[in-house]
Amino acid sequence: MFASPLTDTLRFGVFAALVFIAAPSWSQQVPGAAPRVAMVVGNSNYQSVLALPNPANDARIIAEKLWESGFEVIETIDADREEMLADLATFRSRLREGSEALFFYAGHGVQVNGRNYLIPVSATPSSVEDLVNQSIDAQLFVDIMSNSGARLNLVMLDACRNNPFAEITEPDTTEIETRALAIGASQEEVARGLKALAQASPGGLAEMTSGKTETMISFATAPGAVAFDGVGNHSPYTQAIVDNIDEPGLEINELFRRVRGDVREATGGDQIAWTTSTLETRFYFKTNDGSLRDSTTGMSVGSDTLGALPPQRIVDRTFWRAIRxxxxxxxxxxxxxxxxxxxxxxxxxxxxxxxxxxxxxxxxxxxxxxxxxxxxxxxxxxxxxxxxxxQLDRGDVSVAIGTGAEVLPTPETNGGWVYVQKAPRLGEVTVEEDLELEPSSVRWLPPGARLRFIPIVGSNGGQDSFVGLELLENGNTAETRVAIETHVDACDMLAGNPYDAQRVTAGTRQFIIDRNFDAAIVACEIAVEKHPENVRFWAQLARAYRSAGRYEDALFYQQKAVDAGYSSAKVYLGQMYLDAQAVPQDYERAIDLFQQAGIEGESAAYTALAWVHRAGVGVPQDYEKAMGFYREGAARGNDWAMTNIAEFHQKGFGVPQDIGEAVRWYITAAKSGELTAQTRLARIYQTGDGVPQDFEQARFWFETAAGRGVPNAVTRLGVMYEQGQGTAKDIEAAARLYTRAARDGDGEAFFRLGRLYASQHPIFDDPARAAQLLERALSEGVYGADRELARLYEAGRGVGKDLARARTLYASAAEGNPWAARDAGRAWASSDGFAPDLAEAVRWYRRAAEGGVPWAALDLAKMTEAGRGVEPDRVEALIWYATAWGLSDDANLVKSVAERTGSYTEQEFNKATQVLLTRLGADIGPADGQIGPKTRAALQDAFEARGQSLPAGRIDLDLLGALANFE
Structure with a gap:
């Protein structure tokens, strides 16, 4: 129906991809330059030890400088241990063969027994052992970098301060003591532990090993010595880095020689920065040459980017500049x-x-x-x-990347020669006829000529300058100096698409724009108003509108961008026709747009075409064709295509089911930054779905997604801490994670947190709060919330005792949970403030027992035996006792059943057997309690039909229990 030359062209590409593309392994990566990746941590706002004024500020400015140097930055400010580990997992997931990796830490750090421990803001240790367990060994960061395959590793530790536990204040001591006593420590143990903490570290950090990879480790001061936090806006060490890092062509060894000198001068010789290095290769934060696109992470290929927002200082300044x-x-x-x-x-x-x-x-x-x-x-x-x-206006002129040329504020010339003493590295300066003024060149400027600057696409911006010397007639020179700032426009920052081949920055993943669509809309509306002819801004504004569900507005700008020939917009206009968003559903139009965009090189077009054939919309369903298009997208670096290839192998869509192949593709997509792949990987490893169960890998991938703020990944990570999966059990860590996820709107997090506060844990015992949290979870439709809330109403904990509400909630929960049906049975059998309804109780017990709940079968047996809510029937009661026996080997249940059935006769056991055989379809006549040939034959047949041998001997609970559960 849709055959065309375009289709034929794409089909050829698909077959090429099928021939040449194989599933990548962990070490294989999508094509393109390996990323420059930095993790930057600044901990200031400590909860139980002395707060530090500078580390958060130090980390933020270092993050800004690294981002402007082309690094992808994972910025971690005032982090608890779980957040630091989650961001470390994200950091680790981004490292690969050839990467340039950097870790910066500012905050409290202590050495214990020759090991350096970085202290999260959540640490409340009451002993040295607590400190080690609640902190993170700094060597872990170095080892992860060393084992990643990175080309070189840089570690900067601005943590060489005094032992904070040697100068702990009374309020902080009280907080630590309160926690320790609550979880079972004695006053004497706490006092002894705090004294040991104060004496555990002499101050300063110990030397560290660097591994086999080229590594430089820089300390703010010498090993064992103490560094200053500083009296200015930043510590002396951080300020020295900031003052030197922007100089193009400054090799790192020379940079740290300058840092050492600057720190010595700033501290009057009291602090000497210390560096140990195994670097053999030269490294520059900012080079004077080379392709900016290739050296800036997220710009060289497909969608290989975290797609997160830049460091906070950058976002703050950029968005405010747009709206002020x-x-x-x-x-x-x-x-x-x-x-x-x-x-x-x-x-x-x-x-x-x-x-x-x-x-x-x-x-x-x-x-x-x-x-x-x-x-x-x-x-x-x-x-x-x-x-x-x-710094809002850091130059004489500020130019957004990808918005065209800007006239420099230089005086008009009367005509003459100009020597270019310094040309910008982030863009080109031209005269009006577009002749570039290159470094060290001499150019004639005609009368009235104005200089123009246009940024080169590929960098994250930064400060730059142009210096020219005009040669005057008298032989003198007149200097023209212009400070230039290039920056990423707020629209590009908040709504740029990682899959857009014409993007000017790494782009923002859909998850991020969905959380900030209102800011993206504002930024892009302002950008369109300021640059009305910039087609990219039209497409990005359409993306922001679409995230907000404003489809009519999205359609206007999407169509406008398509009419202007913008390839990426064709994909998303096609999606609107596919999904009938502000337009009538039109599969033919959608497919045509996808095909056009595919020929023009848009990788997302291939995932869209794959979906069309996968779902069979407008074309016959064809998994083989869908896989072909996904492979074509993957060959272009599209990690959503990789994720779908993994799903096809996981579920056997058009290919043999192969979980190993699925995992390999998921890993490649996950390391590229694709969030769905990360969470699916975590669940595969957590459940052992086709692979050996591996809680460590599950935790790593949940941490990786949690590090980017995926709410349910944060919750699932909390579950792993609460249950001790892949980590030591840590209820406090779980609570912090649940709280964080709940703030981001994850319904399950409200449920988990509510259940924790209802658990009577010594630190978390607040049933009133639990009830409110569970009500919130119930309103979100979270599975299990009704049952947990019912328990509170039944017991009157945190709420007024209300058995009627409890019954209603248990009944609701029982729709998907047979254990809740058992709870409902107990509630209807209860006479605590309400008249019992024993018949209703029997109904719920039966439902639970038939759902496989052994205790409900025992309850039902007792009621049947006593004739409560049902006619008394000892044989039927014995069947339910046997059902409970066969369902569980719980020692308490087994003991109870054995005691209750001790008075039953052999004839009653025989009758129960005959009743069960009749229910299974055997024709043995009436149940008379006599085991004759027909009964024995029927028993033999029942067991053989299920591949089991009939137990020898008389009929007992084991045989009757097995038979009861055949039914």
Whole structure:
């Protein structure tokens, strides 16, 4: 129906892909440059030890500098142990053969027995053993980097401060003691532990090993010595790095020689930065040559990117720059929602008030979800805000990448020769006829000529400059110096598509834009208004509208971009025709658009065409063709295509089911940053679905997705901590994770947290809060919430005792849970404040027993024996006793059944056997309690039909239990 030359062209590509593309292994990667990846941690806001003013600020500015140097940055600020480990998993997942890896840490760190431990903000240790368990060994970061295949590793530790437990304050001591006593420690043990903590570390850090990979490890000061936090906006060590890192062509050994000198000078010789290195290769944060696209992570290939937002300082400055001169209420509301602790949050609040809005409604905190309370900003924090605000306009001119040329603010020339002393590395300076002014060149500038600057696509921006010397007639020179800032526009930052071949930045994955679509809409509307001819902004605005469900608006800009020939927009306009979003459903039109985009090189077109053939919409369903298109997309680096190839192998769609092949594809997609692949991998390893159960791998992949903020991945990671899967059991860690996920709207997290507060754990015992959390989970339709809430109403814990509500909730839960049916039976049998309904109790017990609940079978046996809610019947009761016996080997249940059936006669056992055989379809006549030939033959047949041997001897509970459960 849709055959065309376009189809034939794509079909040829598919067959080529089928021939040449094989599933990659863990070490094989999608094509393109290996990423530059950095993990940057700054812990300041400690809960139980001395807070530090600078580390969070230090980490944020280092993250900014690294991002502008082309690194993909995983920024971790004021993190608990679980968050640090989750971000470490994300970091590890991004490292591969040839990567350039960097780890920076600022915060408390101590050495214990020659090992360095980095302390999360959540640490509340009451002993040295607690400290080790609640912190993270710094060597772990080095070892992971060393074993990753990375080309070189850089480690920077600004953590060489005093042992914080040697100067712990009374309130912090009280908090630590309270926790320790609550979980069973004695006062004497706590006092002894705190004393040992104070003496455990002499201060400063120990030397570290670097492994086999080329590695440089830099300490803020010499091993065993103590570094200063600093009296300025940043520590002396961080400030020295910041002052030198931006210089193009500065080799790293020379950079750290300068850092050492700057730190020595800033501290009057009291602190000497210390570096140990096995580097053989030269390394530059910013080179003077080479392709910026190839050296900036996420720009060289398909969709190989985390697709997360840049470091907070970058997002803060970029978004505020876009909105500061508007009078749009929605702009400032979007800012405050996305950056409630942002540099310009106070200004945003005031603008919202001035424009008739209510900032308090945006910042409302759920009282059920505890957290660190906001405090008044310190003078240092105010100084940092002033520093960032002053950088809003960092140059004489600021130019967004991919928006065309900007005229430089230079005086008009009367005509003359100009020597280019320094040319920008992030763009080109041209005269009006587009002649580039190259470094060290001499050019004639005609009268009235103006210089123009256009950024090169491929960098993350940064500060730059142009210096020219005009040769005057008298032989003198006149210097022209222009400070230039290039930056990624807020629209590109918030709505850029990782699958767009014409993107100008790494792009934002759908998960991120769905969480910030209001900010993306504002940024892109402003960008379209400012650059009305920029087609990329049309397409990105359409993407933001589509994320918000504003399909009519999305259609307008999507169609406009398609009419202008923008390839990526064709894919998404096709999706709108496929899904009937603001247009009539039109499969033919959708397929035509996908085919056009595929020929033009858009990898997402192949995943769209694959879906068409997979689902059989507009064409016959054909898994083989779908797989071909997925492989074509994967060959172009599209990790969503890789994820679907994995699913085809996992489920056997058009190919033999092969979980090993599925896992290999999932791993490749997951390492490329695809979130669905990460969570599916975690579940495969957690459940042992076709592979050996591996909690360590499950935890790693849940951590990787949790590190990017996927709410249910955070919850599932919490479950692993709560149950001790792949890690030591840690209820407090689970609670922190559940709280974090609940803040992001994960319904299961409310359920898990509610059940924890209902559990009577010594630290988490708040049934009133539990009831509220479970009510929230119930409103979200979370499985199990009704049963847990019913228990609270039945017992009157945290709520008024209400057996009627409990019964209703148990009945609701029983729809999908036979154990809840047993609870319902108990509730209807109860006379605690309500009249029992024994017939209803019997009905629920029967339902539970038939669902395989042994205790319900025992309950039903007792009621049948006693004639409560049902006619008394000892033979029927014996059948239910035997059912319970056959369902479980629980010692308490076995003992109870044995005791209750001790008075039953051989004839009653025989009758029960005959009743069961009749129910199984045997024709043995009436149940008379006599085991004759017909009964024995029927017994033999019943066991043989199920591949079992008939037990020898008289009929007992084992035989009767097996027979009862045949039914």
């Amino acid at each position: 001169n508007t009078d749009r209420l929605d702009a400032f509301e979007a800012y405050l929602k996305m950056l409630p602790e942002g540099v310009f949050a106070q200004e945003a609040r005031q603008k919202i008030l001035d424009l008739g809005g209510d900032p308090a409604a945006i910042e409302a905190v759920d009282p059920l979800l505890t957290g660190v309370e906001s405090t008044a900003p310190t003078e240092l924090q105010m100084a940092i805000k002033r520093e960032i605000a002053a």
